[in-house]
Amino acid sequence: MSTAVSPDAFVLPSSALRGLGTRPFGVYVHVPFCATRCGYCDFNTYTAGELGTAASPASWLEGLRRELDLAAGMLGSPPAADTVFVGGGTPSLLGAEGLAAVLDAVRRSFGLAEGAEVTTESNPESTSPEFFAGLRDAGYTRVSLGMQSAAPHVLRILDRVHTPGRPVAAAREARAAGFEHVNLDLIYGTPGERQEDLRDSLDAVLATGVDHVSAYALIVEDGTALARRVRKGELPAPDDDVLAARYEQLDAALSSAGLHWYEVSNWAASEQARCRHNLGYWLGGDWWGAGPGAHSHVGGVRWWNVKHPARYASVLADGEVPVAGHEVLTDADRHLERVMLELRLAEGLPLTALDSGGVREARAAAAEGLLTGDGLAEGRAVLTDRGRLLADAVVRRLVS
Incomplete structure (x- = not known):
């Protein structure tokens, strides 16, 4: 087993830095803000009501800039980022201007390699044609949109607040703005989801012409609202046989449309459409994860940041890296x-x-x-x- 070490002793050993730049290097930025909390989600996210005045996008962004500067110093001569992925949470709540500031901070601290892939996740309800145009101007090359389902009753179970048709419209707006690479996320196996519900969702996805689809089986995570409903008997737990049947349905439909699996939960229309950032994870690359609760990995050392945005900003204001713990693999x-x-x-x-x-x-x-x-x-x-x-x-x- 790996050995956890006190964050007070966190120093990247020279062995971890050996070969840095010869492996894929990415930067992940975690945006912890959400307008509402989805019942199935156990990510490190906070609504405005939960945060109050303890933290804000402005204090988070200032902390992010400081962390990225510290990161570049700790890595010595860091390689330019091959990929950048802004996830959450709901990054699109920052708006195009805020996301441009995020990418500017990465450029300032690390630089971007020629042809870098730059992705942001977005909630369809907080996007618009102007938003996508602003992202293109800022230098983003790829957008990932949370759709989950086209069925209203499935979205209600998941506590998703977007209207069923909005993800399709957002995907088309992103493509019209010049994004060649657009992903739509689906969740399958939600209690109450029927075979025809998934079929309609797939039809809607394929009608947009996106070149990438990610599809995940619903997992009931401990501590979530969905888990409490399942525990009380209000909803049945996902059925393994149903999940397998839904996966086969997904794979058949996507493959027939020319999107082929390249990772168990991901399909792409071409090799160029594959998510290079995630491939960096899967193929043992290095990445710096910036933001509250973000995880990083460099040369066999993994570490994770403090979770709360207020604590994150406070630690960085004191000039320290916001590491909560780490392990040497x-x-x-x-x-x-x-x-x-x-x-x-x-x-x-x-x-x-x-x-x-x-x-x-x-x-x-x-x-x-x-x-x-x-x-x-x-x-x-x-x-x-x-x-x-x-x-x-x-x-x-x-x-x-």
């Missing part, structure tokens, strides 16, 4: 994570990444129809369609 940790993440990719995992026991299990899994025979012949463990449904179980076998 052991060889076993890094091996497990490599298998777990790379196996989820369409290209699969090189068999050379497995020990002799793992290779034996890979051959057994192929015999059971969980890994492709063609992949094994080429020296790679590649999930079959059935294997994607059981990816976590396959991982456990390959590392046992």
Whole structure:
């Protein structure tokens, strides 16, 4: 297991900095603000009512600038960012001007590599044609929109406040503003969702012409409003068989439309449409996560920031990095994570990444129809369609 270390002792060892710049390097920025709280969400987010006067977008942005400057100093000669991803929360609540200021802060501290991918998540209700035009002018290259479903009753269960047609309109506005790369997020398996509801959602997504779709099975996270409703018996828990059927429905529809899976929960129209920032995570790259609660990884060291925006701003005002804790990954940790993440990719995992026991299990899994025979012949463990449904179980076998 990895060893957690006191944040007071947080120093990046020289071993972590070795090779920095030879691996993909990204910057993640966490925007912790939301207009309302969705019942299924357990992300580090806060509404205005929850924060009161303790923190604001202005104090957060000032803290962000300070953290990025400290980050550049800690990394020595940091590489320019290959990718930037602004997530949340609801980044679009900052408006195009606020998001431009975020990207300016990244440019000032790290710089952007030529051809950098720059993504922001956005809530369809807080976007407009003018918003997307402002993002393009600021230098953003990619937009990810939260749709979740086109069915009103599903959106109500999820506590989503956007109108069913707004994500489709927002995606079209983003494309009209010049965004070649637009993603729509879907959630499947919500209690009460029918097969035809998902079909209608997929029809709506495909009608927009977006080149990327992310689709996630609903997970009932402890501590959320949805978990409380399930615990009280007001809603049934998601059914594994239904989730599998919905996934197969999604994959068939998206594949038929020319969007092919490249990671278990992600489909793209081309290699250029794949999210390079997320590929950096999945392929063992480095990234600095800035903002309250953000996680970072450089050279086998992982750390995470304090969660509350007021505490985040206060620590940075004192000239300190806002680290709440960190861990140095052991060889076993890094091996497990490599298998777990790379196996989820369409290209699969090189068999050379497995020990002799793992290779034996890979051959057994192929015999059971969980890994492709063609992949094994080429020296790679590649999930079959059935294997994607059981990816976590396959991982456990390959590392046992």
